[in-house]
Amino acid sequence: MYQRMQKAVSVGVLFALTSYAWADAPSRAMPGGATGDQLEVLEAIAASRQARLAELEQRVAHLQSADEDATRVEIMRAQIREVLSEQDFRETLVPSMLQAGYDKGFFIRSSDERFAMKFQWILHFRWTHYGVNSTNRYDNLGLQRNDRTGFDFNRARFRVGGHAFDPNLTYFFSLTHAADSSYDVRSIYAWINYKLRDEFQMMFGQMRLASTRAQVSPITRYQFTELPFTDAVFGSGVGVGVRFWGRLFEKRLSYYLDVVNSMNAAGRTITNDPPEIDNNPAILLRAVWHVLGDNPGKEFRNQSDLDFHETPALDLGLHYSFNEDEYDQATMRLPFAIPNPRPGQGAFGVTNSNGMQVHTFGWEGAFQYRGFSTTSEFHVRMLDPRRAGRRPFAPWWLMTGEGGDTSFYGGYVQMGYFLPIPGFEQKIEAVARLEGLGGVDPGNQGVWMYTAGLNYFIDGDNLKLQTDVSKVHEVPVSSGTYGLANVNDDALIWRVQLAFHF
Secondary structure, three states: HHHHHHHHHHHHHHHHHHHHHHHHHHHHHOOOOHHHHHHHHHHHHHHHHHHHHHHHHHHHHHHHHHHHHHHHHHEEEEEHHHHHHHHHHHHHHOOOOEEEEEOOEEEEEEEEEEOOEEEEEEEEEEEEEEEOOOOOOOOOOOOOOOOEEEEEEEEEEEEEEEOEEEEEEEEEEEOOOOOOOOOEEEEEEEEEEEEEEEEEEEEEEEEEHHHOOOHHHHHOOOOOOOOHHHHHHOOOOOOEEEEEEEEEEEOOOOEEEEEEEOOOOOOOOOOOOOOOOOOOEEEEEEEEEEEOOOOOOOOOOOOOOOOOOOOOEEEEEEEEEEEOOOOOOOOEEEEEEEEOOOOOOEEEEEOOOOOEEEEEEEEEEEEEEEOEEEEEEEEEEEEEEEOOOOOOOOOOHHHHHHOOOOOEEEEEEEEEEEEEOOOOOOOEEEEEEEEEEOOOOOHHHOEEEEEEEEEEEOOOOEEEEEEEEEEOOOOOOOOOOOOOOOOOOOEEEEEEEEEOOO
């Protein structure tokens, strides 16, 4: 622009000088000189040309100054950006301040977003009727159990999570104070996670292990008041160690690799003899292929189809775990068939995995579409009593007399559907579940448990009322966490639960 204006001014000056010379030529050629009128005309023309020339020079100077100013402004902006990128100067200029509020939990965070902390409460208040036959077949003959009915805080948890120094460095800590821990306060999860990228992340600490789909589901998103009893048999619980995980192929494939001290344990490594933790780490692998869905990896935030998917969402997955148990502090609980039971005696006993090498395989699937949801899993557990016949003896071998490889299997399928009731759309869900365990009881007749219920979502999963009824002929494993009182109970279980999450 500046060069074009220079050329224009040059042409204007040349034109003005030429015109002046042309206008002045006749007067020099005229005898006696120019007349007064001619001189006035020539002076007016010259003045006009001179004013035009001055105007053009002024415009050129203005444009040149604007270009120089723009260059200076851009240089200053670059210098300001460089200075503000320095953390010390930025904090001096604008000190970091705390922000607070509520976003699916109460939070505080720094204004520079380097630190954040969120607090959440989980409260599950439950009424339970646990009905049994007064002469149920318990391991100890003649022992009788009465029905029991009452209230519990089945779950009362306080959770803290957030990030520190970098949004990619996250942490989580959870305390429990509920019936399954005799209302003692204890920690259940405590981990740190660093995300290098979506494809590769690392987690360190005490975590829920990557085993069954039911077990890794968020506790606030359960479709029933309790997880299937098969998860009490095949789930791996909590462990201390490291996890490598991530999402591949545009987040269509999620993978997890856990290396932990042992399953169902969080004891110390260095202790007085006998040791609490053996020298054999447990290893778990899990992979999930998000086959269908518009938001891979986040389609199944809830076991129920609260998102009311307009397009089908489908997950397929598998998992594997290995543990060679050399007398860990807390071990896996293994149901077994009592050999040659006496008349009236129950069919099952429960022992631990000490002295055993345990392999577990699992397959899973989940589907959601327009208020309908279904989840299913199938598991196989293979047992190798490594200390059969040699000290210290494997309890499994002492109880069953089996020294060779053996296995048992089980699984479940559960479904839910939001009832199309006018005024209560996406509020009331009917649910049903069938689960079974085989390969344990004599004759392989299998153990079956049937559950049906209703969920009323007052405010989504934040506040919901749930009720379900379960029937099992003979409980194969006891578990306070899963609400199963005694092995071999002929149980009818009715639960009503208010789940409150904030």
